[in-house]
Amino acid sequence: MIRLDNLTKVFDTPKGAVIAADHISMEVPAGEICILLGPSGCGKTTTLKMVNRIIRPTSGKVFLDGEDTTGMDTQDLRRSIGYVIQQIGLFPNMTIEENITVVPKLLGWDKARYKERAREMMAMIALEPDAFLKRYPSELSGGQQQRIGVARALAADPPLMLMDEPFGAIDPINRAVIQDEFLKMQQELNKTIMFVSHDIDEAIKMGDRIAVFREGKLVQYSTPDDLLAAPKNSFVESFLGEDRALKRLNLVKVREIVSDEIGSVRPDDTLETARQRIEDFGYQNAILMVNDKHQPVGIITHAVARTTKGFCRDHFQGIPALVNLDDDLRKVASLMFAHDITWLPCVDDDGRVCGQITQRAITRHLGSRYRALQGDVPPNNDSSGDDSLIDTVAKE
Template sequence: MINIENLTKIFDTKQGVVTAADHITMQVPEGEICVLLGPSGCGKTTTLKMVNRIVTPTSGRVLINGEDTTQQDTVTLRRNIGYVIQQIGLFPNMTIAENISIVPKLIGWNKKRYTKRASELLEMVGMDPGTFLKRYPNELSGGQQQRIGVIRALAADPPVMLMDEPFGAIDPINREVIQDEFLKLQRLLKKTIMFVSHDIDEAVKMASRIAIFREGKLVQYDTPDDLLSHPKNDFVKGFVGSDRALKRLQLVTVEEVLETETAVVKMNDSLSQALVKMDDAGYERAIILVDDARRPVGYISRSVAQANQGDCSKHYANLRSVVRLEDNLRTVASKMFTHDATWLPCVNSEGILEGCVTQRGITRHLGATYKAVQ
């Protein structure tokens, strides 16, 4: 856990006194990611660097797992905090194995232990140790180097990590891949992380909590969902963007909006039965067709059922898409727009129907949390 209490930094410059961070107070719970956001010069990077004393605070204090960092030796403090920067900072004259092992060596790990750790970390980010351990940084792509920068910070298994725009210099495709890999690592390792970013979309995706800074002050500190649904003032509203409802889509899973009481028909049901079931359920356009194991295989449209006779098995259309319980609503919305659909069936890992997600259900869920601020 990171506790920041009234942390302040004042710089005496040629232009005068500048308060870069003004009595910042916040808490990052153990195992969570806190993203610091705000315009350039707002104090977020200064706040980050005061945690490991790259910048010395003017006043206030930082406690890591209850221990005041001012009582610790600076070198020891920094060796126990993983640090990742945008420029990566790999040593070009060292192999990847040597780069990863720098801190473990410094704190006294033996060769067998730090070599094993380097191999384990490479495997975690999808890089074959046999291929990459003996290579040098200039033999790697930018994305691969960034992965090494991240796992190097994890090498000595620090409880806390600081990340200063770690993915900012990577192209959008690789950035998303590395973000996803990092989130997988975080679910496994559960580090306590402070993370500076300029990108609200990155913050919403990565963060457990988001801190919005302005002119050295902490303006709002909240979960991504609360920040987007209840921005504190016009500055925060403007910073997160007018499309904040759309940003919230990636924070909500299908399981949270799933309509489980879904009417279905089977192969041997008649089209007239399908119409009755549609009417009873209030379905205007179609009903799902399932097999005997309740796996969706298609749908019967109202227009087809009205114009024909016979069994559903002879008149169904194939499903164009399905979603899963763990999918976020951004994925769902994309599929709905792609296929001009107002609903999609949801299946579990075995392909069995769990229910449906609808545009109306999504709108209802998002709208409910806005009522307090509209």
Template sequence: MIRIDNLTKIFETPNGPVTAADHINMEVPEGEICVLLGPSGCGKTTTLKMINRIIPSTSGRIYINGEDTTGMDTVELRRNIGYVIQQIGLFPNMTIEENIAIVPKLLGWEASRYKARAKELLDLVALDPGTFLKRYPRELSGGQQQRIGVARALAADPPVMLMDEPFGAIDPINREVIQDEFMKMQQELRKTIMFVSHDIDEAVKMADRIAIFRDGRLVQYDTPDDLLAHPKDDFVESFVGDDRALKRLRLVQVKQVMEPVTTVRPEDSLSTALQRIEQQGYSHAILMVNERQQPIGYVSRSVAQTTSGLCGEHYFGLKTEASPEDDLRKVASLMFTHDTTWLPCTDANGTLVGQVTQRGITHYLGATYHPDALGTLPRQLHKVSA
């Protein structure tokens, strides 16, 4: 949907020419989010603004949906690209409805159509149309204004959106909420988005691809997982942080590392429990389920070794459990909170579907590292598990 070919920007200054973007080449597939990252002055915002000609390029080409934009009328180009900035830029003398309807009105939409679109978009960004349509920007909180900024960018249903640190000015709690709502919207709308951020955690959470810039050059362009697992050089490794292995936990769901699990029932004997523990090589315990295959507790190895009777008479309650759709960051947090190295996994009906273990997480993450970087996280987790 977006292809950038040798895009270059050179600014003339009193001290001579400065290259802000140096022969940038990249492609963003349709329906994906690409986040541009890097330190201040690295060229990421300049690259973004050249796409809708807020900054004219010195050389190179930009293609949108296969069409070279070089010869396109600038106004027409911008009307077909949604644009969201950190400062939001709502017109203070216009109502929320009027702000959202600006581009549709310029495109000649009938009043009934753009009014209906404004209501639809307020619903989409989780703001009640009956409450907010006739309000003015000054009557909204910063987070609410930011949502209106996103709604306005979506008003004419553009295929491409550009976002320049759109959540940077929002407090952390509201930022997380708005990011989550935006991702839900994106799952439905599948817009092609280029997104400038300064926050690696935000990029990992939201991006399909991440572009790392330095001194006007594109250093690495990759999926979040590949970027974190295989940084191209010392600069990228330093930029993504020493905790890059931990950041990868957000990108992996439980179902990707889930393992089969052997269980006992309340009517099974403790000797049966011990036999199964030893057969499976379980270190500490075995899970107990009821007749509906729902986990209800566990029998510890020590109890099974020293006590006689039935499992249902000598079990411990479960501390917590995981869903196959949970990400591993949540799972790791639950494990550390409850001092456990494994969790049962249940579906929406509470039925057992497997287990997730620290050892399994370790092996999954470690398998994708370079041999010489076989990671801090696997060693740490193995140590904790042992």
């Protein structure tokens, strides 16, 4: 959807020429979010603004959906691109409805259509139309204004959006909420987005691809996982931080490494049955107890199964935590550390047990990815042979 071909910008200053963007070439596929990342003054915002010609390139070309924009009328170009900035940029003398409908009006939409579009956009950003459309920007919180800025950029349904640190001025809690809402919208809208950020965690969370800039040059352009697993040079490595392996936990879902090899017992099974299954499955400490719907209800420790008579329903302990298939590994690791355990049961959206995840499976997955990118071995998600234990709850 977006292709930059040797895009260059040189600013003339009293001290001489300054190269802000140096022969930037990259492509952003349709429907993806590309994050431009780097320290202040590295050229990422300059590159973004050359796409809609807020800054005119010194040389090079911008192609949108295969069309060279060099000869396009500047106003037509900008009206075809949604634009969101950190300062939001709402017109203070206009109502929220008037702000949202600015571009549709310029494009000649009739009144009924653009008014209905304003209501649609308010619903999309989770703000009540009747409560907000007639208000002015000064009557809204910073987070609400930022949502309106996104709604205005989307109002004319542009295929392409440019976003210049759109959530940077919002407090961390509201920023996380708005990021999540925006990603949900993107799943439905499928826009092509170029997004400037200086926040590594935001880039990893939001981006399908990340472009790292330094001193006007594009240093590395990769998927978040490839970037974290195989930084191109020492600058990228230091910029990402020493905890880049931990950052990768955000990118991997439980479903990618879950193992379906998990034993279980029912409440009416005897403790002798539990002991046999613990030993059959190689568990040294515990086995999961499930109900008739295969939902987890507790665990039976090996110590209890080995030394006590009776039924599982009378001797089970609580489950420290559960994870869903769509949870990321950061949540899994957090739960394991919090409860001092190395194994967690995984459930689907109906709460049914569908497998297990272990610390060893996590470390094996991360390690195999590093080795694969370095050309040593292919990625291996096999979690067989893991220590499937619930250590803490089984201690006596």
